[in-house]
Amino acid sequence: MAESLKKILIIDDVELNRALLREAFCKNFEVLEAENGYKGLEQLPQNASQLAAIFLDIIMPELDGFGVLQELENHELLRKVPVFLITTEASDYVVERAYKYGVVDVIPKPFNMQIIHRRVMNIIELYNNRNQLEMLFNQQMHVLSDQDFKLQENLWAIIEVLSTAAEYRSDETGHHIERVKNITNELLRSLSVNHPEYDLSDSKIELISQASILHDIGKIHIPDRILNKPASEGRLTSEEFEIMKTHTTAGCEMLASMKGFKNSRIYEYCYAICRSHHERWDGKGYPDGLTGNQIPIAAQVVSVADVYDALISKRVYKPAFTFETAVKMINGGECGAFNPDLIECFNQTASKIYDKYYKKEFDSNTFVK
């Protein structure tokens, strides 16, 4: 690896100093020289990656040593390349200031070449090792991060399968959960762009979208006779409806009872969505009758996604509607009352969502105006 660090740069206006240092190190490195700060900096672009060390004088015309150090700092080179200060003036003031500027060691004049050579080589080796370690570390982090990502992907895939299984009794196509997740994601992204006040970072959007998978997990608690009441028997009675409504509370209570789960970052979103995805902007929803933005935004978004999917898909109790109809119904308040900001985003993205997630699956026969 030492092959890649082959050069040293000597920046000093006194030729004698440059010659002495060159003489001492020319067997180990290719030596570059400069007689003032600017000329020294000029050599950096092509040589920076191969520099093992820089020797710097303080007192020089045009740009002095401290000026050079500042520039090196700006280019973030000080971490990678050791800079040695050469000076006759080894006064405390100068030395301290040099260290503050990032110099690694001070070489006093007149030179004792044996000592200097030893010190410099030691430090170059240390820097070399450190740079290599950093490189290895970064490579490892990439590998780990890739593995971590794949692991997460697998886990979420499993969760999605399980949730689909949980809704198996009532989910006719088996893709409702996936679609709600995707629609939720699209809506959240639109919301974060148009309304930054909702504070939806990329990671939050990711979490909420994943959390939406569990929105109807409470349906496990609902008896078959209600969950899958045949259309021929008519709509749910008010008692049956009351029981149906409990899928919200039953679901979130089930989530809350899992002690380990409560500690994860995603828990609050799963709970909020599960419990409040049937709330209404006007307060006439259930189970808590929350109004406006009392309803967690995560739940609000999943609510719209859920309704949109229900409208566009075929269900036991209804045919599939066209997306124009669905948009009209949602805007008209026929399927619930929603946050105007959210409706605005929905209107902007409804068509895109339809094209992306629905168009292929349906042919024109499925639709009824």
Add this chain to the structure above:
Amino acid sequence: MTFDEATDKIGVDKEETLRRFSGNTELMERFIKKFPEDTTFNELQEALKAKNWTDIENTAHTLKGVSGNLGFHELYTLSAALVTAIREKNYTEADKLSPQTVDTAAEKS
């Protein structure tokens, strides 16, 4: 006078200086011979004439470095003292030292 005789007269510790040149005798000789050509000395004289203390300080500082590395001990000590005097604003001392420095430098050449 041969090179060796000259260096002996000036009082250069050749062995010590040679070590500084990493053993390269040729290089050492070249630079010692170059010393008379070094403009720093002239610059110092100019600065003294103009009584420009900053310039005097800088040139004396450079001279100190050069003489130090070449092993010209006497000159080194003098120029070092000159620099210190100026920094301490001890101008009288400086006044005294500067001619001495100039003389010694001239001698070495």
